[in-house]
Structures are given as structure tokens and as C-alpha cells.
Amino acid sequence: MNSYLARQPVLNRDKDTIGYELLFRDGPNNSFPDVDEEHATHRLLTDNFLSSGNSDAASGKKAFINFPYGSLINRIPLLFPKRSFIIEILETCQPDDDLLEVVQELYQAGYTLALDDFTPSPEWNRFIPFVHIIKFDLRVTPLPKAGFFIRRLKEKGSQITFLAEKVETYEEFIAAHEAGFDLFQGYFFSRPEIVRKKTLKPSALTTLRLYQEISRSEVNFAQIEKIIATDVTLSYKLLRHVNNMTYTRAKPISSFKQALVYLGEEKLRRFVTFVATSHAIEDKPESLYFLSLQRARFCEQLSQQLHSKLDCNQAFLTGLFSLLDSILDQPIEALIDQLPLDKPVQHALINRQGYLGGILRLAIAHDQADWHTIKRLCQALNVKESVVAQTHMDSIKWATVFEQTLPSKS
Template identity: 45%
Template structure:
């Protein structure tokens, strides 16, 4: 098997159902390039109830992008406080945005070029990448995958109530693993509605069930995926397409930064 997975091989293999750090290390040593499993969404043993000082600006940015009407002057001020974060954001904008004739070199230029809705997503992506840089890259990939899957699925009427926050709901669902702080502590620091908090903390409501569906996919629990499709009234074929597209997009996006 290890010979088949030799790093020189042109084939790339996906290791499914990675549940522990030992399994992750063994699979990586064996030559697997892609990984999927519940291990990546598990926080380490929680030892703190507050965000560490190095992540305060990141949390302040998350607080801003969660608001219905984002104050982009405030966002620009926060981004300017951290050179590394500012650089990462501009890298995102220039790498992912198509058909840029002139490189974007400032936050204000990015706002004019992208518009508020798209820039809000770019800020969220950059902040998530920034706070997860000490974690396995697969965790960041997973956050992107969940975010994109929620956004793709939110076009259905059942998800109308919070469709504008679908991307953030998916992204925030792994913040506990990124920050090693209980998710209920994190969401209390963010200006989210009670129903969004319940979706994240208790997996209640349509988006809570959608996150459960995504987690079944991560565990390769195909019966669970089928059951949640039926519960949500979604076509299994449509969901499978969205899941595969979200996985492709997350891998492509994370490779750019």
C-alpha cells in the first residue's frame, strides 16, 4: 500500500474517517495527500474561556462581519492593526478574484472593486486562515468546505431565514477547533441571532441539521447523509453535487494562500 501511495506517484489519495491524531499522522506518513474525518473538527482539551491576545483583532473582525450592516471603516481600521493579517487579506483578494487588471493594494481599493458582500467573505476567509495557521491545514480546508456547502445549499427556500449568513455559519462551526475554546463561549462574543447560535451550539433548525449532514459526509456516514437529506427535504443527488463542489472549492482556495 505504501508503495502505491509513494509521494512520487501522480495519483493522489484521500484518507477517509480520520478520527484521531495518530490516524492522521499514519495516513500522512503513508503518503496520503487529502484527509477527511471528524478529527479535524475536534478542539484540543479546553484550558481557556477567553480569546488569547494574539487573536483579539481576529475576533473583533468576526464581530464586525456578523453585523447586518458592516462598518467597513471599522473593518479597515482593524485590519490595519495587524500587518500579517492585512497581507493575508490582500493575497486572498488578488489570488482568488478573477479578471483583475490592476493588482489590488489596499483595503479601500478592494472594497470598491469587490463590493461589500464579497469583501465580507474575503475578510472571513483571511481571518480564519490567520487564526488556524498553527493547526493542520486540513482544519482550514474543512472550514472552507463547510462554509461553501452551507452557501450552496442555502439557495433552497427552507434556508431563507439566514441565507445571508450561510457562509459564516459553516465557517464558524469549526472555530472551537481553531481557537481551542468552547463554541458556546465563542458565539456569545459574536453578534449572532439566537437561532444562529442554536444552529452552531445545539445543531437545531435547518442550518443545524445541515451541519449534521456535512459532518456525516466527513465521517463517510452515507446513511446519515441520506437520513438528513430526507429530514431536510433535499435531493440526495443535489446534496452530493454540492458537497463535492464544496470540497473541490475548499482545496482549490486553500492552495492559493
């Protein structure tokens, strides 16, 4: 599945690109589609920021994102890290008390705010102390009027940055420069260019976000509950599964919070891992899901036998995530980059290096019945082949039993 967006560079006075305005597109045609503004913003955020909080589309520079009234009132920007993007408050927003309350909240939380296509008016005056950038559309606001407004604010000591939009000629750039604008955007520099990328389907996005949380040294229960609640299918499966585990209770568990408290951190980490993995590969062979569980258990158990100081949770994640590229249809390097994994796990998954990398290679060799490699790796890891064979068999039995306890994929 592909996602599309257009981006137009934002330049400074030296014509250096400092960021990009990102614009939603629903196909390769470089024009705004016939969709609602709220829908466009939601899709743009989901396709480009949801999994990691950052967007490759901005090439590591600042991203400018349009936010209509509804998205602001519903505090959508607060779902993302404050450094993810610059919030452009669309000119179609009503400058009412509710909007002012949101703007003040975002400002105090450290987000960068811009007034898009700004037209000076008394209704917007009370918003100015809480914004960092004001954008003037030179096709709507004449340059002399914009220049007067800029000089007046700067004379009052304002630190606001002013951006000129629709700069279409060299002469307009020079005039805007002299009028006091700090940033520039328009056809004189570049027309919006289309960017196409592979995007994760919703179930895979949810899974990746859950993987991010369980990969942290301390599990954030509230964040996991919040993620689960966004996916109806996953919510159903999780509650159904935890009630299967607690069928002896007099009263069924009916909320995520109850389920999380009951499980505790370690069981929650595993519980989310299993069900989320199953959820992500509903349209893939069951063997892929089974193998990811079996490898995870193998790596965990063998790590405990080989070295008492090895973190068995790291070994478990190494085995589980060894098939992440196949599960989520993305390059392993790109996925690992979005997960807060320790360096030994990253090296094992990407380069098959380190102690964990050796254990993972041993698991893969057993899956492939590569006896020559198994013998060589056993010698390198100083472990008996009989121990590895028994661990492999135990991991298959364990994965089989656990798979039977999970809710079906239907």
C-alpha cells in the same frame, strides 16, 4: 496561554459589591509586576476587553481600570464601548491642558471618569466638573481633610460620588461613612483576589474581532479597516491576496481603503472570512482550515436548494463557524456569545437545532461518512441523497480552488 489579573471589590454604604477594580498581574503572584504602567494597562485591556468590550472578570458589575497619562492622551478608552469600564485617571498624570482636553472629550462622549488617589490642589480644580467619581486614599489624605472637601462640594450641589480607598478596619469604615463617602474599598472588605483565564493569542483576537464585524447585517468598512491595520501579518496577507485577484489592474491596490471599495460588501464579507480564518490557525492542521471553508460552502449551497427564503449568508456562517472552537481554542458557547449572530445561527451552532442545524448535521455526517444519519436527515429535510452528495462534492472542489488562490501561511 493564561492571562492574570487581580480584582478588589468596590462596595456601597450597605456593603453590597457594585464593581471591581481590576489590576494587571503577569503571573499567579498577587503583586504588581515590574512593568511600565502603560504596558500594564495595554495588557489588561487586550486580555480582557478587546474581543467583546466587556470583561467577565467583573462578574457583570462595574469594572474600574487605571489609565496612565500616555493611554489617555492617545485616546485608548475610545477604542472601547463607553459602558465597558470606569476610567480611573491615575494620580501620576500631569493635570495639563492636553489631559483636560481628553477628559472633556471622554466626558462628552459619555464615559464614566474617576480621579484616582486624589489630593486636593488648585491644578485639579478645573477637572472636577468633568469627573463622576473621586477616590481618596485614606493612607495619604487624612479623613478630616477628605471629609471637609466632600462637604464643601456637596454644599455646592455636586453630584460627584466619593470613594474611600485603603479602608482597613471597621472603625475606618464607620468614620468614612460618616464623613460622606459613598463607596468603599480596602482590606477590611477583601484583599485583591487573583483571576486566571484562558486568553486568545493576538492573531485569534484579531480574527474574532473581524468575525464580529462580518456577522453584522451591515458591514462597517471603516471598522474592518481599523482592525486589519492593527495586525501587520494580516495586513500583508490581505493586500497580497486582493492584488492577486486584481492582477489585471494597471496600478496595484496599495491601501486597505482601496481594497475594501473594490471588493464591495458581500465580497468583503467572504474575503475577510477566508483570510482571517487562515490567519487564526497558522499553527493548526491545514485540513481544519479546508474543512471550515468546505462546510461553509456546503451549507450555503444546500440552503439555496432547500428553501428559497433561507438566508444563504446565515447558512455560510453556520458552516464556517462550526469549527470555531477548534480554530480559536475556546468553548463554542463563549465564542458565539461574543458574535452578533442571528438566533437561528446560534441555535444551529450550539444545539444543532432548527433548519440550519439540520443542514449542519448533514454536513458533519458527510464528513464522517455516516450514511445512516445522512439518509435519516435527507428524509427529514425532504432532499434527495443524490443532491446532497453532489453538493458535498461541489463544495470540496470549490474549497480546493479557493484555497489555491489564498496567500500561503508562511
